[in-house]
Amino acid sequence: MPDWKTTYAHFLDTAKTAYTANEQRGDLLVQGELALAKVTVDVASNDITNIEREEELTLYFQMKQLLNILRAIYNDQFDMQPEKEDALVAAVLYFVSPFDAIPDDAPLGLFDDAQVIDFVHEQLASDIDRFHHEM
Template structure:
């Protein structure tokens, strides 16, 4: 098991090299929405603590913003610098992958995903603000 930064770097390389066409981005959007639906089920569960629920809600809302931005990019409704677009795609890739620093089916399996999403969310803060102001 590696740390989330090393694994994220792997996904960033993949985003830069492999996710340059619309078909792959479209598939990634579908995978992202399906993965986000699983978080929704977790948040609604009575089996998690309020602290876990709060963390998963933060993850949900940040990921939803990133997916909305990716959808706008996919539909040519929004533009970003290529390096920031790659970071966005890498975050979504990390989120949908069951094989990351902490496997998603393990206890606290979304902890590393939340760290990556928060990290990228901070990197893209100005783009997120611009996205909300433009659309």
């Protein structure tokens, strides 16, 4: 089984080559919101521990920020450097894909997604701050 960094690199290559058109990014936004809704259901569930809930809440809020930025880029309301946009799109692709380092339906299936989202969230910290000040 590949690690999340190797799998993320695959999604980054996909973002650079297959998700350059605005229409594709619009479709990705819809997929991202649907995947985020599943996390919301998990967080509300009584079947997870408080520690799992806290981790999923962190994932939820970080992913929501990334989706908001992607939406603003899609609507020509925000600009980022192309390599940072690619990282953003790759993170969303990773999050929506059920087939990544740990399949999402497996126990701890969102663990690798959370690592990728946190990694990209840190890479884009200055852009996230700028987004919140400009929007």
